[in-house]
Amino acid sequence: MAFEGLTERLQNAMTKLRRKGKVSEADVREMMREVRLALLEADVNFKVVKEFVNKVSERAIGTEVLDSLSPGQQIIKIVNDELTELMGGETATINYSVKPPTVVMMVGLQGAGKTTTAGKIANYVRKNDNKRPLLVAADIYRPAAIQQLQTIGNQLDMPVFTLGDQVSPVEIAQKGIEEAVRTGRDLVLIDTAGRLHVDENLMTELSDIKKIAEPSEIFLVVDAMTGQDAVNVAKSFNEQLDVTGVVLTKLDGDTRGGAALSIRSVTGKPIKFVGQGEKLDALEPFHPDRMANRILGMGDMLTLIEKAQQDIDEKKAEEMAEKLRDNSFDFNDFIDQMDQVSNMGPLEDIIKMIPGMNNMPGLDQLQIDPKDTARMKAIVLSMTPKERENPDIISQSRRKRIAKGSGRPLVEVNRLIKQFNESKKMMNKMSNGNFQGMDNLFGNGVKGKLGKLAMNQMARKNKKKKKKNVRKKKK
Structure with a gap:
């Protein structure tokens, strides 16, 4: 983060x-x-x-x-x-027009992520606000910008309006709004062109689109990784276009985050969304209070709960809870659970949303490699259907066969089966109202299970470094 x-x-x-x-x-x-x-x-x-x-x-x-x-x-x-x-005090939402369609202009410098963000917002409002968006490709200058928006539209199964790159962006915006009215679309997202820097031609074109489109929202898309420059860009765009809100992209990158703390104060305009990944669902509304809690290490349980509600299948969760109660949880369920949790984002980010976890020693070093999850799945998929359904029958000879089939060492197979059995016991206790398992997982700092996981990760990293150093010395 x-x-x-x-x-x-x-x-x-x-x-x-x-x-x-x-x-x-x-x-x-x-x-x-x-x-x-x-x-x-x-x-x-x-x-x-x-x-x-x-x-x-x-x-x-x-x-x-x-x-x-x-x-x-x-x-x-x-x-x-x-x-x-x-950071703004209160969460700012999209201002929808009383008379549809609501028009949203996406503006910003080239490379900030406008086109992808347009797709993310379209995806978000369809899921959360029951809107029917139309994406309008009005960037006729950047090579492949139109094709990129069309690809995003295909991925989301959402219409994209384009007149090619030989028609003026102002006409494209006007015809796009007419198309939305004709087809009953209640939200229009206009993807406009950017430049490598703020210039007069860019601003004139955007002002012309603004006059013809009369947007309810002008979202300025800003790359958080540009630091102080992001604040200067926001100030320039706001002075000339009077933007209504800011969308910060790449907030998950290796950046110092100062833009998020400065933009609201400098421009007086709210940050409405933050992008934290490449996927088209990696967009969150910006909650100043929750972000303040995260910055001060107080966790963010509300966002964690929302993520769980959004990404975890409720029916499957009920079935899993029933299996835990009657102790029939197997490796097929284990894989399902892993997939659903991974949909919520990196595990280390999820853990940090739990209040108090930021203070746990070693957690800042914890990084769960997605490849580890893939390796675990490879081990489980190398089991026979009978073994997955009845983990107790997995003998030592079967473990050796599973290790060969998955291409993983026997020690990894043993470790996974041990972790599965421990998780099953703990979740069974919790499902029956015994929360001692939670103490074992989160409590006692480095003695808790997550603390041990962090320390083990660090130990493995150090071991790899030592091996590399030994090889270098030999060379």
Whole structure:
């Protein structure tokens, strides 16, 4: 996630306060110095940092806070509140037109991800708001832009309106809206052209499209990985087009995340969506309060629950719960469960949404390789149908055959079967109302199962590094 460095620095600053029974003004000043450095390192606009630090300091040094029974907790709450306010305060939704179709213009620089984001938004509103979108290909300059949008339309089974690349974008936008009215589409997403930089020709063309299309929304798509430059781009577009909202892309990349904290403050326009992956369902509404919780390491259970509701088949989940209760959970169910969890995103990101898990030692080192999941599936698929349904019959000789069939070492087969049996026992206890299994999984820091998993992952990485170093020395 984009905020990992910032999260670590802010958590360290907060932890010092938590440990103190009494907090002085000097303690607050020291903490705010750490917060200032953390925000600047995260590439947050320096004016935004200054204003944020002043606001928090002003509230935190009040006598009602410092003289309270738990000043440390109150100051952390103030930081959380101000961080939420900095990013917009409330979740901003799409403003749908009273008279359909609602027109949405997608604008931004070339390479920010406008075309893919148009597809993601279309997919999101169809699933969540029961809309019938039409994608309009108005980028006639970038090679293959029209074909890219058509490919996305095919993947989503959604219509794409195009007049080719020899017609003006203004006419394409106008005819696209007419087509939406004719075919009963209630949302039009116009994919406009971008440039490598903000220029007069680009803005003139976008202004002309705006006049003819009269959009309810103008979404500025910004690449979060461009850091401070993203803020400057947002400011320029907003001054000339009066954008209604921002969509941040590549927030899952190796970036410092400062753009997300600066854009709202600099432009005064809300961040409406964030893209966190390449898939067409990798788009989330931007919730400032939840993002503040994540940044401060407090987890994000609401997003986790929403992900589960969206990606996990309710009927299958009920069937699985029944199997756990009567102890008939088998390897076929195990594979189904793995597939459903992997649909929710990387496991390490899911774990971090659980409150308190960010503070677990070794979790920042935890990275679940998707190849590990593929290897486990290969082992299970090398079992006979009878073995998958009755794991207890898998003897040592059968394990050797499964290892050969999957091309994996015997030790991996043994480990998977052991993990399966332990998971089955734990989930069986939990399904019967015994939550001791949860303590074993999440509790006791490095002694909990996830803690051990993180430590084992680190140990394996270190072992591989040592082997590489030995080979280099021999060479």
